[in-house]
Amino acid sequence: MKYLNEIRELVKNEADDSDWKYHIAIVIKYAKQLAKILKTDEDMAELGAILHDIGRLRHGSENHNVTGVIEAEKILKDHNAPQEVIDEIKHCVETHRAIKDLPPKTITAKIVMNADAMSHFDEIPIFFYWKIGGDNFENIFKWVEAKIERDWNEKLTLPEAKEMMREKYEAIKVVLSSTKEHI
Numbered sequence: 750m751k752y753l754n755e756i757r758e759l760v761k762n763e764a765d766d767s768d769w770k771y772h773i774a775i776v777i778k779y780a781k782q783l784a785k786i787l788k789t790d791e792d793m794a795e796l797g798a799i800l801h802d803i804g805r806l807r808h809g810s811e812n813h814n815v816t817g818v819i820e821a822e823k824i825l826k827d828h829n830a831p832q833e834v835i836d837e838i839k840h841c842v843e844t845h846r847a848i849k850d851l852p853p854k855t856i857t858a859k860i861v862m863n864a865d866a867m868s869h870f871d872e873i874p875i876f877f878y879w880k881i882g883g884d885n886f887e888n889i890f891k892w893v894e895a896k897i898e899r900d901w902n903e904k905l906t907l908p909e910a911k912e913m914m915r916e917k918y919e920a921i922k923v924v925l926s927s928t929k930e931h932i
Contacts (some may be wrong), residue, residue, distance in 0.1 A: 750792045750793075750796065750830075750831060750834075751795055752795070752825075752828035752829070753792055753795065753799075755828060755829060756796065756799055756800070756824060756825075756924065757777075757781055757795075757799050759824065760789040760799050760800065760803060760806070762802055762806070762876050763803075763806050764806055765864075767774040767860035767875065768802075769807070771872050771873070771875040772802070772868055772917075773798070773799065773801075773802060774871060775867075775868035775871050775872065776801060776802075776861070776864045776867075776868045777795055777799060777864075779797040779798075779863070779867040779910070779913075780794040780797065780860050780861055780865035780866075781795050781798075781800035782793055782862045783863060783864060783907065783909060783910060784857075784860055785837070786824050786861065786909050787856060787907075787909065788848050789832070789857065789860070790854050790857065792862040792863065793834070793837060793838075794864075795839050796834070796838055796923065797837070797841030797842070797845075797857055797858070797860070797861040798861055798864055798865075799816075800817065800820075800821045800824065800825075800838055800841070800842055800898040801817070801841060801845045801861050802817065802845075803817045803820045803821055803841070803842065804816035804817025804818070804819075804820055804821075805817070807820050808820075809863065814843050814844070814846050814848070815843070815844060815917075816842050818839045819836050821839055821842045822834075822835055822878055823871060825838060828872045832886055837855060837857055837858075840853070840854065840855060840857075841853070841855075841857055841858045841862075842861075843866050844858045844861075844862060845858070845861050845862045845867070845902050846862075846881070847862055847899075859906060859907055860905070860907070861903075862904055862911070862919060863905055863906060863907045863910035865904065865905065866883050866900035866901075866904035866905050866914075867905070867913065867914055869896060869897065869900050870897070870900070870902055870914050870917040870918060870921065871917070873893065873897075873924075875897065876889075876892075876893045877889055877893065884900060889932050890925075890929070891930060893925075894925050894929075897918070897921055897925070900927060901914075901918055902918070
């Protein structure tokens with residue numbers, strides 16, 4: 750994909766430093782690892798990971814999978830991507846949040862959804878940083894705890910992804926349980 754590097758740089762320039770380093774780059778890492786394990790197109794998985802949150806970057810968190818589909822299509826058309834690539838990446842963006850009525854149907858979309866969840870197991874501290882502005886610690890703690898449980902139980906649908914995250918999940922549970930005793 751001759752346009753992969755250009756799109757990566759475009760998104761990297763639009764994301765703030767912490768969003769790129771502590772989320773998007775991690776999603777890319779896990780998407781490429783899963784694609785390699787599952788013997789599927791690593792470039793396509795990377796492109797889906799790069800663009801999965803483009804709606805959030807440009808329009809905010811609410812319904813960012815919907816706004817992201819529109820933005821991803823614009824970007825891909827601007828870079829003369831083939832229609833089959835555009836359709837696949839739009840599906841990845843639309844389904845990466847694990848919304849019950851929008852399940853991922855392709856291996857690439859499943860990889861992107863799982864890689865997004867996997868990144869959350871690496872970025873627990875950034876959740877507290879992002880959420881601290883207008884809420885108290887107990888509410889943020891509950892949100893983080895629920896997010897990790899949802900990721901583990903609903904977003905990690907590939908056995909390979911779940912196995913890769915098992916040790917981190919168990920460690921996070923220990924830390925959260927210990928912290929919960931003091932709340």
